[in-house]
Amino acid sequence: MDKFERINKAFKSEPTDFVPYALWKHFPEYDKTPEGLLKAHMEFQKKFDSDVMKISIHGRTFVVDFGAELGGYNPDSGSRICIKQPIQDIDDWETLEVVDSNSGELGKQIKAMELIGRETEGKIPTMMTVFSPFMVASQMDAKIIEHYNQNPKLIKGQIKMLTSLLTDFIKGAINAGANGIFLATQHFNNRLEKQSRRELEFDPMESLIKNGLKADNFCVIHLHGDNPDYELASQLPHVTAINWHDQQTTPNLTEARKMYSGALLGGLNTEIWSQIPKLSEIGEKIISVYNTFKGRGLIFSPGCVVPQPVGEEQLTFAVKTIKNLKPN
Numbered sequence: 001m002d003k004f005e006r007i008n009k010a011f012k013s014e015p016t017d018f019v020p021y022a023l024w025k026h027f028p029e030y031d032k033t034p035e036g037l038l039k040a041h042m043e044f045q046k047k048f049d050s051d052v053m054k055i056s057i058h059g060r061t062f063v064v065d066f067g068a069e070l071g072g073y074n075p076d077s078g079s080r081i082c083i084k085q086p087i088q089d090i091d092d093w094e095t096l097e098v099v100d101s102n103s104g105e106l107g108k109q110i111k112a113m114e115l116i117g118r119e120t121e122g123k124i125p126t127m128m129t130v131f132s133p134f135m136v137a138s139q140m141d142a143k144i145i146e147h148y149n150q151n152p153k154l155i156k157g158q159i160k161m162l163t164s165l166l167t168d169f170i171k172g173a174i175n176a177g178a179n180g181i182f183l184a185t186q187h188f189n190n191r192l193e194k195q196s197r198r199e200l201e202f203d204p205m206e207s208l209i210k211n212g213l214k215a216d217n218f219c220v221i222h223l224h225g226d227n228p229d230y231e232l233a234s235q236l237p238h239v240t241a242i243n244w245h246d247q248q249t250t251p252n253l254t255e256a257r258k259m260y261s262g263a264l265l266g267g268l269n270t271e272i273w274s275q276i277p278k279l280s281e282i283g284e285k286i287i288s289v290y291n292t293f294k295g296r297g298l299i300f301s302p303g304c305v306v307p308q309p310v311g312e313e314q315l316t317f318a319v320k321t322i323k324n325l326k327p328n
Helices: 003-011 034-048 104-118 133-140 146-151 154-173 194-212 253-259 270-277 279-294 312-323
Strands: 053-055 071-072 081-085 126-131 179-187 219-225 241-244 261-269 298-302
Touching: 003 298, 034 053, 034 104, 034 219, 034 312, 053 104, 104 154, 126 133, 126 154, 133 154, 133 179, 133 194, 146 154, 146 253, 154 179, 154 194, 179 194, 253 261, 253 279, 261 279, 270 312, 279 298, 279 312
Parallel strands: 053 126, 126 179, 179 219, 219 241, 241 261, 261 298
Antiparallel strands: 071 081
């Protein structure tokens, strides 16, 4: 099987020739330009040979064009730091101007996808990172939930605007060469009440998937944070895989399989790898996860980004361990 066949089989929880895996991380400084992202991703792929490539744009990509001011990078995650958000007061939502997904900071990411796509076409599936509309809103406004409770109509209207913008961004990424998307959310949990979770997260994400993707594209959902509403997430249409912090919170892989028949991305607790003294212990943990799960459709991956302190030695050993596993 080539990487496309292997991943497509895994998405359907069908047998594969090898156990598939994917590694991704942020690339500080490199993520400031399309050319930098190209260089970083291709070098990372050459070293670790993932079966699917997540395009790791910087973590504040979707708020820059709205006026966010950025600082340096988080030393652990490698994500950009926002030092001033565009929304300081609820009235700022009233005067927010619509931006163009094909220009500015967003346009740079489309260009990066185009450059990467030229190198990866036919060789490895790629997925562009996209944030849910409400996650973008929360990055723009530190008091988004308070402001929503204060004026639901206003915030819902701007969530609709962000949904339209992100739909255009997805279309641009797909046209530039992406085979799918990695759609991340941070509020698919008890940070929002159940009804608000559906209205502010589920419904806009459903719209993105239905209107942004083509029939042959795939969609990986990333549920960030503790105790995600996995059952609700599994109801999203056209979702081929779900990624979450499976080694740190509920549900575990076995529990998730009972709720969802698509691919499960997880199994690698990379958050603790830099603290593990022996490489063999990393290998033992990977083997233990695999033997405990005993199912198909597992694509080994981190629960979020690989932390910056995790070195190449740990990643190389993890890849070697995974490649030596016998497929279920």
